[in-house]
Amino acid sequence: MDLLIFQVPILMVQASLDGILLGILFALIAYGMALQWGVMNIINIAQGDLVILGGYITYFMYLSGIHPALGVIVAPAIMYFVGVGLYKLVINKVVDRDLFISILATFGISILFMQLMNFAFGADVVLANSEFGTTMLFDNSVTLPNSKIFSAIISIIFAIGLVVYMKKSKLGRAIRATAQNARAAKILGVDTEKVYAATFGINAALCGVAGSLVAITFTIHPYMGLPYTIRSFMIVIIAGLGNLPGVAVSGMGLGMFEEFADYILGTEFRIGSVFLLLVLILVYRRFKLSKKREYLK
Amino acid sequence: MKLNKIILSFISAFVLLLSTSVTSFAKVVGDKIILGSAISLTGKYSSNGVHTQNGYNMAVDRINSMGGVKVGGKTYKFEIIYYDDESNPKRAAQLAERLISQDGVEFMLGPYSSGLTKAIAPVTEKYGVPMVEANGASRSLFTKGYKYLFAVLAPANLYLDVAIDLAVEKNGGKPVTVAMAFEQDAFSQDVRLGVLEAIDRTGSKKVIDDKLPKELNDMAATLAKVKAVKPDVLVVSGHTKGALTAIRQIAEMKVDVPMLAMTHCDAAKLSKQHGKNSQYALCASQWHKTLTYKDDFFKDGMTYDADFKKLFDYAPPYQAAESSAALLVFKDAFERADSFDKVKVRDALAATNMQTFYGNIKFAEGGQNVDKPMVLFQVMCDGDNCENKVVAPTKWASAELIHPIPSWSKR
Numbered sequence: 090m091d092l093l094i095f096q097v098p099i100l101m102v103q104a105s106l107d108g109i110l111l112g113i114l115f116a117l118i119a120y121g122m123a124l125q126w127g128v129m130n131i132i133n134i135a136q137g138d139l140v141i142l143g144g145y146i147t148y149f150m151y152l153s154g155i156h157p158a159l160g161v162i163v164a165p166a167i168m169y170f171v172g173v174g175l176y177k178l179v180i181n182k183v184v185d186r187d188l189f190i191s192i193l194a195t196f197g198i199s200i201l202f203m204q205l206m207n208f209a210f211g212a213d214v215v216l217a218n219s220e221f222g223t224t225m226l227f228d229n230s231v232t233l234p235n236s237k238i239f240s241a242i243i244s245i246i247f248a249i250g251l252v253v254y255m256k257k258s259k260l261g262r263a264i265r266a267t268a269q270n271a272r273a274a275k276i277l278g279v280d281t282e283k284v285y286a287a288t289f290g291i292n293a294a295l296c297g298v299a300g301s302l303v304a305i306t307f308t309i310h311p312y313m314g315l316p317y318t319i320r321s322f323m324i325v326i327i328a329g330l331g332n333l334p335g336v337a338v339s340g341m342g343l344g345m346f347e348e349f350a351d352y353i354l355g356t357e358f359r360i361g362s363v364f365l366l367l368v369l370i371l372v373y374r375r376f377k378l379s380k381k382r383e384y385l386k
Numbered sequence: 387m388k389l390n391k392i393i394l395s396f397i398s399a400f401v402l403l404l405s406t407s408v409t410s411f412a413k414v415v416g417d418k419i420i421l422g423s424a425i426s427l428t429g430k431y432s433s434n435g436v437h438t439q440n441g442y443n444m445a446v447d448r449i450n451s452m453g454g455v456k457v458g459g460k461t462y463k464f465e466i467i468y469y470d471d472e473s474n475p476k477r478a479a480q481l482a483e484r485l486i487s488q489d490g491v492e493f494m495l496g497p498y499s500s501g502l503t504k505a506i507a508p509v510t511e512k513y514g515v516p517m518v519e520a521n522g523a524s525r526s527l528f529t530k531g532y533k534y535l536f537a538v539l540a541p542a543n544l545y546l547d548v549a550i551d552l553a554v555e556k557n558g559g560k561p562v563t564v565a566m567a568f569e570q571d572a573f574s575q576d577v578r579l580g581v582l583e584a585i586d587r588t589g590s591k592k593v594i595d596d597k598l599p600k601e602l603n604d605m606a607a608t609l610a611k612v613k614a615v616k617p618d619v620l621v622v623s624g625h626t627k628g629a630l631t632a633i634r635q636i637a638e639m640k641v642d643v644p645m646l647a648m649t650h651c652d653a654a655k656l657s658k659q660h661g662k663n664s665q666y667a668l669c670a671s672q673w674h675k676t677l678t679y680k681d682d683f684f685k686d687g688m689t690y691d692a693d694f695k696k697l698f699d700y701a702p703p704y705q706a707a708e709s710s711a712a713l714l715v716f717k718d719a720f721e722r723a724d725s726f727d728k729v730k731v732r733d734a735l736a737a738t739n740m741q742t743f744y745g746n747i748k749f750a751e752g753g754q755n756v757d758k759p760m761v762l763f764q765v766m767c768d769g770d771n772c773e774n775k776v777v778a779p780t781k782w783a784s785a786e787l788i789h790p791i792p793s794w795s796k797r
Contacts, residue, residue, distance in 0.1 A: 097614045107606045204428070212432040214626045216634065216659060223638050232613075234638035307603040308630050312430045316601040351607040357570060357597035359607075 094352040099230045104348040110237040112344025114302055116337045117244040118317055119324035120251065121295035127331050128268040128288045129184050134195040135175075136321055137314030138202035139293050143168050143300020144309035145210055148217050151304070157217035160301035161243050165294035172293025176286045184285055199314065206311035217304040240302040247298050251291070252333060264288055268331070323367050413492035414726050418465045419455060421716070422491030424481035424506060426498050429473025434653065434705050435498045438521055440698050441709025442466055442495060448683050448710075455717050457724055464713065471497055475505035482509040491515070492728055495712055498705070500524035500542070500573045507535050516732045518715050520708040523672075525576045528752030535753040536735050538711045538744065540760050542573050543580030545670040546621055548762055549647035550584035552668075552778055553619045556645075556789045562618035565594035565643075567608045567632070569624035577623045577649060577670075593617050598624050603631050609641050619645045626654035637663035637794075644790030647762070652703050657765050657772035665767045666791040673704040673744050674761050674776050676784050683714060684743040711744035764788060 094100045122136050133139075146167055147160025179198060183191045221235035255261035266274040267284045275281050299317075303309060324343060328335030343363060350362035413420055423442065426435030443466070449455065450463040467489060471478035478497055485491040486509065494510050496503050496519020503522025507530070510517040516534045523542040527535065553562045564585055568578040575597075585592055593615045596608045605622075609632075612620055620643040622632040629650045636646065637660070651657075651669030675687040684690040690710070694702040715738055720726075723734035739748045745758035761782060763774040775785035 093611060093614065100610055100614055103610045104607065107610070111604065207428065207430070207432060212430050212434075214630055214654065216630055218634075218660070223640055225640070229640075230613075232610075232639040234635070236638065308627055308634075310430070310627065313601075313603070348607055352611070355596065356567075356602075356608060357599065360599045360601060 091353060091355060094349070099227060100352060102227065103231045104352055105345055106231065106233055107237075108345030108348035109341045110233070110241045110344070111347070112341035113241040113244045113337070114299060114306070115317075115320050115324060115344060116340025117248055117295060117302075118299045119321035119328070119336050119340055120248055120333065121292035121299075122321045123325045123328070123330065123333065123336050124251075124264075124295075125288050125292040126325060128264055129180070129285055130188065131180065131184065131191040131195065132188065132322070133292070134192060134318055135199040135202055135314075136292075136296060137317030137319075138199050138206070139168065139172070139296035139314075140300040140303060140317045141309050141311065141314045142171065142202065142206060143297030144304035145206065145300070146297065147301040147304040148210075148215050148309060151217035157219050157301065157305050158221075158239065160217070160304065161298050164297035164301045165247075166297075168297030168300075169290040169294040171297075172290035173286050175293070176289040180289055181282070181285065199318070203311050203314065210311060212311060214308050214310045215304075216308045219305045221305075234306070236306045240306050243298065243302060247295065248337065251295070260284070260287055323363065326367065327370055413490055414462065417454075417460070417462050419462045419493070419720065419726070420489075420491055421464060421466045421493050421495050422469075422482075422485035422489060423466055423495040424469050424471040424478045424485065424497050424502070426473040426502065427468070427470040429471075431473040431498050431502070434521070434703075435473070437703050437705040438498045438709045439468065440694075441520070441702070441706035442713060444694060444697060444706070445683070445710035445713035449713060449717055452683060455720050457720050457726065462720075464717075466495065467491060471502060473499075473502070475502055478502045479505045479509055482506040486510070486513045486515055492726070493716065493731065494518075495709075495716075496520055496522055496537075500527065500576075501571075503527060503535075504572070507532055510534050514728055514732070516719075516728060516735055518712045518735065520712040521705055523576070524572045525579065525754075526572060528750070528754040530752075532753055534732055536715070536738070536749050537754050538715055538742075538747055538758075539672050539708050539755060540758055541754045542576035543583070544760050545577045545580060545649055546623065546647050547580040547584035548760060548778055549621065549645065549668055549670070550581060550588060550590060550619065552762070552787065553645050554588045554590065556787070557618065561588055561590040563591050563593045563615075565608075565612050565615060565617040565620045566592060567594070567596045567598055567605060567620070567622045567624070567628075569598045569600060569602075569628055571600060571625075574623040574625070574628070574649075581621055598628065603627060605631050605635050606639065609635050609639050612643065613639065613641050617643060619643065619647060621647045623649040626650050629654040629656055630659060633660045633664050633667060640794040642791070642793045646791060651763075651765065652774065653705070657767070657774065661770060661772060662767050662797075664765045665772065665797075666788055667765045668762050668777070668787075669765070669774065670760050671704050671763055671774075672758075672760065673707045674763055674774070674782075675702075676776055677745065677761065677782050679741055679743050679745050681714060681740075681742045684710065686743050690743050707744050711742045711747065714742045714744075715740070715747055 143164040146164040147157050151157040183194045219236050224233045263279045263284050267281050324340045328339040351359045446464045454461045454463045469481040494517040498521045500522040503519050518536045520538050525541045525543050568574040647668040649670050656664040675691040677687050680686050719734040723730040748757035750756045762778040764777045766775050776782050777787040
């Protein structure tokens with residue numbers, strides 16, 4: 090137990106801001122996961138690996154002298170096609186099957202991606218320097234790297250863009266219709282196959298954006314994908330499926346919770362405490378559901 | 387009928403192949419001493435695995451071309467059988483088993499990393515196969531009572547304790563306050579133990595003691611604490627990821643500490659990836675090319691550096707240098723044992739007392755090298771050109787330690 094954060098209250102501001110900025114980035118990844126989970130009923134274990142692949146695209150742009158911030162435009166464009174390709178190759182064969190089969194299939198993709206990235210890009214930890222500088226607040230006692238602020242802003246732009254696209258565009262409407270009832274949508278002339286491919290592509294594109302932001306703010310490595318998958322999975326679970334505003338709130342909430350756990354319980358309990366929270370929420374949900382069931386009886 | 391003949395010839399060819407391959411993989415064949423090594427050529431340790439392999443190969447070529455190994459009046463040459471352990475401890479243990487029981491290897495070279503060495507050591511111990519390893523520094527390797535394990539490198543607990551001593555010295559002999567951030571893995575935790583011992587020894591005080599989860603690539607919370615507490619020294623160890631993350635976030639959050647000490651700077655190519663932001667970082671290293679150790683095969687560090695660059699087109703990290711040293715140790719032991727008997731070679735290894743370009747080598751009871759201190763180098767930049775310069779121990783220092791680190795507002 091460390092009480093430093095209570096002795097130096099300004100650390101609370103730092104922790105909250107760090108948590109929110111981190112949470113927004115995770116929420117973007119979770120957004121993609123929630124979308125394709127909702128539409129296709131697939132839990133994508135390779136989500137984090139798509140993020141890392143997006144990060145490598147940005148890293149290579151950075152190496153060739155292009156500013157890594159442009160990665161947030163290039164990476165999603167490339168990743169969209171990676172996503173569609175992946176759908177055509179593997180995902181379309183598991184889309185109507187049991188959830189367990191899709192988990193196995195995407196787990197396989199995840200392993201394959203890790204090894205391929207390791208083979209192609211090497212096992213070194215790399216990063217892209219944005220040279221964005223730092224924002225100092227409260228007489229320099231709170232520091233926010235501009236790269237993190239940039240990440241959060243880009244994440245928000247893409248998230249809002251996605252919501253608008255889903256509401257206004259034809260494809261967006263088709264995606265929503267398919268999510269509600271795939272059979273009915275098909276009968277009414279929606280090409281669900283195309284919708285699924287696009288959904289997976291959009292998810293991969295979001296991962297591409299997030300990956301670029303990860304390369305700019307943190308580090309990337311071929312084997313670093315899984316934590317992103319787990320984190321986005323948890324955000325979706327906590328928010329509940331099909332609840333897009335919930336994803337944003339639970340992303341930021343989790344980020345803040347994590348930071349405070351780090352300060353108060355110690356860094357070693359940071360991730361453990363997030364899992365504990367997940368268990369508590371699931372138990373609470375179950376409790377609520379069983380009550381509802383009793384009522385129905 | 388014809389088909390039968392074809393099948394028969396296939397089978398006989400296969401049997402023939404099998405029999406020749408078994409005999410050719412025995413411990414000593416003709417004029418060759420066969421060494422075995424499971425090494426990470428794929429998987430997450432593959433970069434360092436390749437450095438290790440390059441170090442081994444360069445030493446084999448050098449020793450073979452300079453007269454080989456003389457045992458019983460005959461000259462032998464080294465040859466190594468490699469298997470890829472995929473950076474996976476279980477696989478490494480299986481491969482060690484295979485090298486020894488199927489391929490008949492009786493002398494082993496170590497894999498890359500403490501974790502994999504830990505997986506292999508029980509196997510070599512079971513079969514009584516001497517193993518000289520160059521890339522497993524975790525202290526727990528040397529406290530298990532292994533009789534056949536020899537490490538040419540200094541154990542992990544000696545990586546950064548020098549930094550604490552140095553900080554105390556710079557503080558006029560008075561105790562200092564220390565903030566620590568270590569990853570939760572065997573190696574980093576051993577480094578931490580060494581630092582804790584140095585803190586106790588000097589009467590210093592630890593003010594932050596964060597254990598970073600393996601998945602973590604964000605140290606913002608730790609660094610915010612450092613900013614609030616203002617310690618005299620910040621010590622970070624979390625492999626390449628830890629080193630890169632720390633430098634990035636220290637620069638972004640403008641964290642001012644008088645001394646920053648860390649591990650894995652050269653493996654992380656710190657000065658290349660972060661340029662000037664990595665300036666003044668103090669890094670623990672097993673070896674540096676400017677050290678003045680000498681031997682007959684590689685001459686000295688500078689020559690090794692130049693020869694390695696010519697061969698592999700990149701500067702040798704210490705992982706390669708220590709791997710080359712492992713073969714010099716084996717050669718020396720074979721010649722002193724004057725035999726290929728495993729026990730005799732083991733005893734000769736235990737009695738090793740030599741100097742190589744990499745450093746002095748003398749093994750303690752547990753198998754660790756006790757005759758080679760760690761060095762600390764500091765990243766120093768001239769404009770955008772950054773270089774690692776040895777600053778401690780003073781015997782090999784090629785530059786004066788810059789202390790305290792200038793604050794970010796003055797850089």
